[in-house]
Amino acid sequence: MKIGIPAEIKNNEKRVAITPGGAANLLRAGHEIIIETEAGAGSGFSDENYLEAGASIVKTAEEAWSCEMVMKVKEPLEEEFRFFREDLILFTYLHLAAELKLTKALRDSKVTALAYETLTLKDGSLPLLTPMSEVAGRMSVQIGAQFLEGSKGGKGVMLGGVPGVPPAAVTIVGGGIVGTNAAKMALGLGARVNILDISSKRLRELDDQFNGQVTTIMSNPHNLYEAVKTSDLLIGAVLIPGARAPKLVKESMVQDMNKGSVIVDVAIDQGGSIETIDRITTHDAPNYTKYGVVHYAVANIPGSVSRTSTLALTNNTAPYAQAIASLGLEEAINKHPELTSAINTMNGSIAHPAVAAAHDMTY
Ligand code: NAD
Structure with missing residues (x-):
């Protein structure tokens, strides 16, 4: 699968969704990693570090967003809504309960959006939050x-x-x-x-x-x-x-x-x-x-200690990204049933009960 990593554009957000080490693992599993230039700079990872790991560097956000799966850190901002499309899997923090416009944009453009923060294990813990x-x-x-x-x-x-x-x-x-x-x-x-x-x-x-x-x-x-x-x-x-x-x-x-x-x-x-x-x-x-x-x-408090935060975040997100990329979402859910709780929008619908309730929408 082609996995895109755009640079974060939220104010002073210096984290990045994948480290060079994480990229190397995904590449070894047969995937293609497309990183927007300088995406890792704020966390101390240069374009050269990613190139050495085997990833490709692209000049524009558009190129990173055109991949089958896009991994990010923070929720997309309005200027990123234009990249939404039906066959996109988006894996990032979303916080949709506080983001009505984003919720509607993801639903209406039929993105399959998985939120790190709602992925819940059987014991109720939230391993990606x-x-x-x-x-x-x-x-x-x-x-x-x-x-x-x-x-x-x-x-x-x-x-x-x-x-x-x-x-x-x-x-x-x-x-x-x-x-x-x-x-x-x-x-x-x-x-x-x-x-x-x-x-x-x-x-x-x-x-x-x-x-x-x-x-x-x-x-x-x-x-x-x-x-x-x-x-x-x-x-x-x-x-x-x-x-x-x-x-x-x-x-x-x-x-x-x-x-x-x-x-x-x-x-x-x-x-x-x-x-x-x-x-x-x-x-x-x-x-x-x-x-x-x-x-x-x-x-986005963790954004100010970006190096620590990027390492801590990607330790936990990378295995799920690898499962989705290698098995496809359906098979990945069979192997990791908790992925279901991460799905916030899919097929033009709201797929998480708490998000639907927050906006008085049907679920
Ligand atoms: P958590 O689920 O581990 O803990 C939340 C606690 O709140 C639980 O123990 C729960 O019992 C308690 N709680 C619920 N209702 C309560 C009430 N009425 N009175 C008192 N306690 C109540 O969650 P967490 O991982 O600690 O996250 C807490 C918050 O911090 C979340 O909103 C999370 O999204 C946010 N967060 C923000 C940032 C940031 O940069 N601003 C970063 C990380 C997490």
Whole structure:
């Protein structure tokens, strides 16, 4: 199969969908890899690295998009919709619940679109979202610590405190992969950490995992308000797979936070979990201040640590790409039934129940 890898065009998105090593594996399996020039540059992979692996380099996005299967990192932007066509298999992050225009464009042009983030294993885990959630969770604390500095608009508080000065309070809403990785970093820096989740089972696991070093709290509006108003750093990390994130943190809760506190809403890629975050921000202009609280809502956090993220992502996506390319989608689904859950649009229909529900569309 011909597999195309266009360069990413989202603001400051420096990841690439395949490494030279991944390309070499696919080539060994008899496939052709077509890479848009400079697609890997932001992750430290040159055109020469891909050529040495046996891939072909093309000058335009059009040539990469003309392949039978296209692998990307981020969802296509509007200027890429013109490449959609009926016989295209698209394998990438899509986040369609927060992207009505893209959902319609993929459906109407009958693309077979597989989303990394909805591919679900039997145990409910999300193997293609997990590596980026690990990165984003760890980064959320680095980012929060930075914006808590006075020169960045924050209250001038250091997460770990120092002897004689108490540490900062970090509240994490959602104790899944993002939340757990954020907690690891925040604890490592010496902060006091609260984690809220609606799953008692998950809260028990977190209590065990962190040996009681984090405070686990059942997520409900009352508990959330109590934790939010005393937090220096609030991290949004909830997920209902495929669906829009619930707006759990209300405007009134943010109004009652101390000035100079910071919110990092990692769940913004699914629409965001904070009422005062009404727009996605970019790596170029990542934050704004509302009610004296710094808001950060970048939807592609891992893009800023592109080398780490590309390696972590492609370790997990490459085996599925190889299965689809070598066996065809139908056979690949027989071998890896979880691929069914990745299909978001197919044959002109919405193929994922949560995406359909998010847009009130038929499934
Ligand atoms: P996950 O499924 O591992 O964890 C989500 C957790 O949220 C679960 O433990 C679930 O029980 C909990 N939850 C659901 N409803 C809740 C509620 N009402 N209150 C409290 N907790 C609730 O998901 P994840 O991999 O940690 O991803 C979290 C979010 O981060 C997703 O939206 C994901 O798309 C996003 N993400 C964003 C970026 C970025 O760059 N912005 C990168 C990676 C992941």
